[in-house]
Amino acid sequence: MSEIRAPRGTAYTAQGWPQEAAKRMLMNNLDPDVAERPQDLVVYGGTGKAARDWPSFHAIVRELDALKGDETLLVQSGKPVGVLRTHEWAPRVLIANSNLVGDWATWPEFRRLEQLGLTMYGQMTAGSWIYIGTQGILQGTYETFAAVAAKKYGGDLAGTLTLTGGCGGMGGAQPLAVTMNGGVCLIVDVDRTRLQRRVDTRYLDVIADSLDEAVSIALKAKAERKALSVGVVGNAAEVFPTLLANGVAIDIVTDQTSAHDPLSYLPIGVEPADMAEYARTKPEEFTDRSRVSMAKQVEAMVGFQDAGAEVFDYGNSIRGEAKLAGYERAFDFPGFVPAYVRPLFAEGKGPFRWAALSGDPADIAATDRAVLDLFPDNDPLARWIRMAGERVAFQGLPSRICWLGYGERDKAGVRFNDMVARGEVSAPIVIGRDHLDAGSVASPYRETEAMLDGSDAIADWPLLNALVNTASGASWVSIHHGGGVGIGRSIHAGQVCVADGTALAGQKIERVLTNDPAMGVLRHVDAGYESHSAGGVQIPMAR
Amino acid sequence: MSEIRAPRGTAYTAQGWPQEAAKRMLMNNLDPDVAERPQDLVVYGGTGKAARDWPSFHAIVRELDALKGDETLLVQSGKPVGVLRTHEWAPRVLIANSNLVGDWATWPEFRRLEQLGLTMYGQMTAGSWIYIGTQGILQGTYETFAAVAAKKYGGDLAGTLTLTGGCGGMGGAQPLAVTMNGGVCLIVDVDRTRLQRRVDTRYLDVIADSLDEAVSIALKAKAERKALSVGVVGNAAEVFPTLLANGVAIDIVTDQTSAHDPLSYLPIGVEPADMAEYARTKPEEFTDRSRVSMAKQVEAMVGFQDAGAEVFDYGNSIRGEAKLAGYERAFDFPGFVPAYVRPLFAEGKGPFRWAALSGDPADIAATDRAVLDLFPDNDPLARWIRMAGERVAFQGLPSRICWLGYGERDKAGVRFNDMVARGEVSAPIVIGRDHLDAGSVASPYRETEAMLDGSDAIADWPLLNALVNTASGASWVSIHHGGGVGIGRSIHAGQVCVADGTALAGQKIERVLTNDPAMGVLRHVDAGYESHSAGGVQIPMAR
Ligand SMILES: NC(=O)c1ccc[n+]([C@@H]2O[C@H](COP(=O)([O-])OP(=O)(O)OC[C@H]3O[C@@H](n4cnc5c(N)ncnc54)[C@H](O)[C@@H]3O)[C@@H](O)[C@H]2O)c1
Ligand SMILES: NC(=O)c1ccc[n+]([C@@H]2O[C@H](COP(=O)([O-])OP(=O)(O)OC[C@H]3O[C@@H](n4cnc5c(N)ncnc54)[C@H](O)[C@@H]3O)[C@@H](O)[C@H]2O)c1
Missing domain, CATH: 3.40.50.10730 (Urocanase like domains)
Structure with a gap:
């Protein structure tokens, strides 16, 4: 296996930027500067893979190159299993990794199925192609x-x-x-x-x-x-x-x-x-x-x-x-979430990350400036962005992450899309997040440990999150089981949008980056947490 | 609680037929001629409910009446938890019922959460509003x-x-x-x-x-x-x-x-x-x-x-x-699926049901004739449709069910939509199915018992099915846990489309009713079953 690195620059082989972006991010996950064991397709977390096996990897790349702007590729635990005609607002890729029926959600059963070649461990951003090192x-x-x-x-x-x-x-x-x-x-x-x-x-x-x-x-x-x-x-x-x-x-x-x-x-x-x-x-x-x-x-x-x-x-x-x-x-x-993170989640705050498909670090520098400009009063954010610019060595495609909340992520996303449209960055920007987010995960030992109302184990929320992102215009959407806490212990969802500078991308980004953090607000308000963001979201039973 | 029956006829209070249809079908599920214990919101299966409690029921009805054509209502185990702006190809309702993280997917934990008012048992078509008696x-x-x-x-x-x-x-x-x-x-x-x-x-x-x-x-x-x-x-x-x-x-x-x-x-x-x-x-x-x-x-x-x-x-x-x-x-x-049903599933064959929102039995008679006309060579289908017309007493809104496969469901759906457009039926037709379908369920004691490749417990497929239907234009989409086999034993998805006679509905129906049964073909081909329908579906690794 020769080394894999995502193509850089503005020339592309797929039928559109969203497809090209998915392909580059998949490849970027397996870049030797990014992945823990690229030869085994392992991106991080010991066993978290980007594709089930090499034939699956190559088939995904081939399908992404051929995929039309109204088609959708289905990936089942790292294997491409179908291409269906959908429509232009639909995601280009839908992913479900490592999911098992409850009574069978054990490590021995998972390993048995993995050895049969029927599943893979997707971790969070490994199998959903948005790991950034x-x-x-x-x-x-x-x-x-x-x-x-x-x-x-x-x-x-x-x-x-x-x-x-x-x-x-x-x-x-x-x-x-x-x-x-x-x-x-x-x-x-x-x-x-x-x-x-x-x-x-x-x-x-x-x-x-x-x-x-x-x-x-x-x-x-x-x-x-x-x-x-x-x-x-x-x-x-x-x-x-x-x-x-x-x-x-x-x-x-x-x-x-x-x-x-x-x-x-x-x-x-x-x-x-x-x-x-x-x-x-x-x-x-x-x-x-x-x-x-x-x-x-x-x-x-x-x-x-x-x-x-x-x-x-x-x-x-x-x-x-x-x-x-x-x-x-x-x-x-305690777990770190109830101890420190939950109040942020109640505001829809969580990981907002992006990568420059150009491969040019100057594009990230430009977006860093845009973020500082957009949120001038957020001191911790500014401190982080400046320190990251100095201390963080990029791995693979240049990228950045910061935490933004409901009402912020959509602004940043729309701004990035405008920057692509105006040529202020040299190629499209991919915007995604970890699955460890405000409204995208059910994980009673981590993100949903000790919820106020006892709803730790209720897994409706991450599934609704994936459905909402699919219904809002995300470029790819994923539902995973296990992630960082292991088989039987969590269900979580991811989404990635592609800012290619088109008006359609702008509309999709505005919807997705409003609705995705809104799920965090809804989930926490429903559980009885206070949220300053609740006023902006339509919550039927709170009316 | 006074008796609930779905409104009939062509005058409606919601902002569009898809929303009105969801409301009528929710109400129809609780019609005393349909439901087992309507006073407890129980539709069938002993505990399968249409809404979590009466305040939730009334809030859902209210929200459906107000919901715009580019908005989506989220229902979490029978409770309306949010309304988000999406787009006109997106479902009007997204539903997740009874889902629990694997290690917590037990009856005692479910009942504990149910008693706390945090979840409900959705069965299959009870909590997804497409039970027809x-x-x-x-x-x-x-x-x-x-x-x-x-x-x-x-x-x-x-x-x-x-x-x-x-x-x-x-x-x-x-x-x-x-x-x-x-x-x-x-x-x-x-x-x-x-x-x-x-x-x-x-x-x-x-x-x-x-x-x-x-x-x-x-x-x-x-x-x-x-x-x-x-x-x-x-x-x-x-x-x-x-x-x-x-x-x-x-x-x-x-x-x-x-x-x-x-x-x-x-x-x-x-x-x-x-x-x-x-x-x-x-x-x-x-x-x-x-x-x-x-x-x-x-x-x-x-x-x-x-x-x-x-x-x-x-x-x-x-x-x-x-x-x-x-x-x-x-x-x-054995279970009945491996013993008798699996070969049908491999062709994407499964339950195809529809209801006449007019409430007029003549509309079902018209669609019965259309089905007989569309598939003149299918003798068992014709026998069933004729016998059903004679022997089946309608419960609630007049409805019909038959089993159709890949390449058939879309034809029937598009024909029904044309009939609505041409006034051959007096009001829109709702088209859905049970969750017991070819590609919509992981249930190792029932639908996926004894799969050829041992993949019985892999739950990626129903999740992909829900994502695909969301991405294809269904009017409402649901993901449930438990259904007919109980907590910890299954994950399954449902979809409903509304044929309101518009061109947009026609396009959506064509996509959904192609892709939904296609998932059955994909799932069974991937597991090693022969399928005469495989040639029509794009299957990357089979190329
Ligand atoms: N807090 C979070 O949000 C979060 C996010 C992602 C991952 N995680 C979890 O954090 C853990 C680490 O993830 P990772 O990606 O770094 O995994 P990794 O496999 O890359 O690293 C684990 C490290 O632990 C070391 N190790 C193993 N056994 C040890 C022992 N007995 N004593 C000392 N060192 C030992 C290994 O040598 C290895 O370097 C995982 O369980 C992961 O699921 C948490
Ligand atoms: N084959 C399928 O595809 C399929 C579809 C839906 C439901 N089901 C399953 O079939 C079962 C029945 O569903 P339902 O909706 O008819 O449930 P239900 O609760 O309406 O009816 C169950 C009946 O069983 C009777 N019963 C209970 N214990 C009994 C006993 N010891 N001896 C004799 N009768 C007894 C009850 O009086 C009741 O009439 C459920 O487990 C359901 O999950 C299977």
Whole structure:
């Protein structure tokens, strides 16, 4: 397999920009600068794929090139299964990944079907072709740590030490997110290459040679109130308890090992080199052992909380796995959403990301300026956009992410479309988001944990979200199961719009980027949350 | 609550026919001639509701009356939760009912949420506003018994005796379906009023005063090769074993008690009068007891099969429940879909139903003639349409159902729209279907049981189906969980189009009624089934 990179520039082979955009974003997901294991079609999250297999990938590309402006391609768990005639307001691609009927929504059944070649794990933006590298998670992580700082440390993390595990595709954003907030971060990963990769991309400052060295570097920086991130090789299930036992002065504790999939978390006593083979040949035994190890790590996290630290689950289901291993206090610390993010969701605020199909970083610089111009009073947004411009190295097609709410996203989208029309950027802009959004997900261990009305597990909302985006003019729409928390634990939807500068695209973008965040407002108002945005949305039973 | 009946005729209060149609069909679902318990908003299936509660019902009606031609109403488990601006090709209503995240997809969690007022059980056509009374199930049941006759008895059931249980909203179609095929039917129900209701509507011929009398009437008719249906009051969990033990010469055995919901199946030893209170106050104990009783009934069914009878599960999950009670051989007899229906699904064949918004039976007579005219070579279809015209008493708005496949449904739909345009019928026609269709459901105990490639539990297909119908111009689209087999066991989608005689409606109908059955062809070709229709559909990986 030769390397895949999205075509750049304004010459294209598909029958229209929306189709070309889908093709480029699929390819961009597999760019070696973007994907974790492009040769296996894995984009991020250990197993999150962009297409089911190589024949499926090539068939999707071929179909996208041939697809007419009133046709729609159907993708079933990474495989193209049909092309149907629809109409020009309809999405060009409809995607459903990893979905299983409830009683069969288990890892063993999923793996059985995956091995039969009948499904794939789509994660969130992997199988829906809008992953933009670690910037996506960096921004969310930055927001989360900023919220921790605001809640407990007067607005910044100077003089605090954060402990976390897992420096992979998503977790690798943590050290930079902490230092951007002025704090010190100690990050543990079993795999040195993962740490090294983050050093190479300036997300991580140093790798220590031992745990002792790591601790002394970290404590020194903390004492000097310097922003610094330190990586150390080790198993979090061992390192976390050791640090707790040694009484190291840690202020904030979280984790982003790939605990959502027990076959991706290294159990204590297993060599990293033996992991893949062991997980493949004895999945049940491996699962039992990794869960027991996770329970050890979670027990230490609860210990840190008992000792006064700010502890939260960062959306990888580690509490759920620890509970399965029999650790009763696993859910003693909260998920990050109820702890920090929910008030934003109630305003339809969530991840708004875009990429420049030209491949030209100047196009993103232009859109950055447009966003600063559109929302002059939003200080945190301005801080992020400026810092991102300085510190974020693009991966694959140049891209940007920030959080915008109801009444904001449509303005930004329409502005981008106007910029394309006027030639202020050199090619169309793709606008999408993560599935971790205000109204697009049901995930009782993460986005919908501890809803006010107890509606955590109700999955009507993400399905309505996908239907609404399909009915509003999105270019591609997806419904996924599992995502970051694993099989049986979430259902979520994604949408992507293409700003190609046409009037039709402008209308579609205005509708989609109004209705998509509106779903967040509706969902949260229905659950009893206050929303300043509720007045702008038509809510029948609230009239 | 005063009685609800859909308005008839050509004067309407909504802003357009699609909106008016949704309102009339919602109301029609609650017509006392249609619904099982209209006062509780229950349409069929014991608990399948049209709206979450009365305030929700009235709010939906109000919103539908106000809804503009480029707006979309969102309904979350029977409650209207938002109105969004979309466009004229978009559905006017998007519905998601009863959906839960996999690990929470259990009856106790569903009931907890239902009691909190956060969800409702939508069944299939109850919560998606396209139930047409027992004719719908009559036609499917007629087709199934015809297939049994074709497979084992040379084309008709004369001289055979069929034993079944459950004479409710759906199950009540069985006696007439059997006699339409020339056979004798013995049907057991604990509730005499259910049997009486079917006598009143000419679906059931007689009610016997005792089991002995029922058996002797049935055996006499069988010996004389006369078509006859006999009802008897009793608990199927007791009557089935008794008949088996007595060696009664029964040829065909099935069941349609409401076994999908253990709280709706009467356990042995419980008085029908005490059932509701007992189920409400001690749901767990009740569930245990009803499952044990179901196991007894299923054990008898397996016994009949061992003795040479044709035995099949009629889609109520009774095998699954019996298995939960510990009866190992529960799945020894097949579901009706793999046994009889799958080859039809591979051709996109499935339930095609329509209703006359005028309320005038003459409009259905006109469409009946149009269907006979369109498909002159389809003998079974012609037989059904003629027999239905004679024997089926309309419930609520006059309606018709027949099974049509890929390449047929669009023709019928476009013809109906032309008839509306030309005034050959007096008001628009609503065209929809059950969720039990070729490409709209994942249900491993029923529609997708024993798929050739093992993909029974993959739920991407119904979600893609809903997205495709949303993208093709359907008037309302729904995604439901549970339906006829219960929580955790299925995900399915529905669509309804409105033929209002406009050119736009004609285009939408042509797209939807091509793409919707195409999903059945795609799904079955992907699973390895042969399909004569595959040539007409664009299937990327089959090229
Ligand atoms: N908070 C969120 O919104 C969010 C978003 C996306 C993903 N996630 C979740 O975060 C987790 C990490 O995602 P990722 O994309 O970085 O996964 P990844 O597979 O790329 O990285 C996981 C890392 O954990 C390391 N690891 C595994 N076992 C370990 C152990 N016992 N001790 C220390 N390190 C260990 C691996 O070496 C790897 O580097 C996943 O569970 C994912 O679902 C959360
Ligand atoms: N084959 C299909 O495609 C299909 C379609 C729709 C529904 N169903 C399923 O068929 C079942 C019946 O549906 P319905 O709408 O008729 O339900 P219903 O609730 O209207 O009727 C069920 C009937 O079963 C009777 N009953 C309950 N326990 C009994 C017992 N122990 N012995 C004898 N009778 C008993 C009740 O008195 C009632 O009349 C449901 O499980 C439904 O999900 C199957």
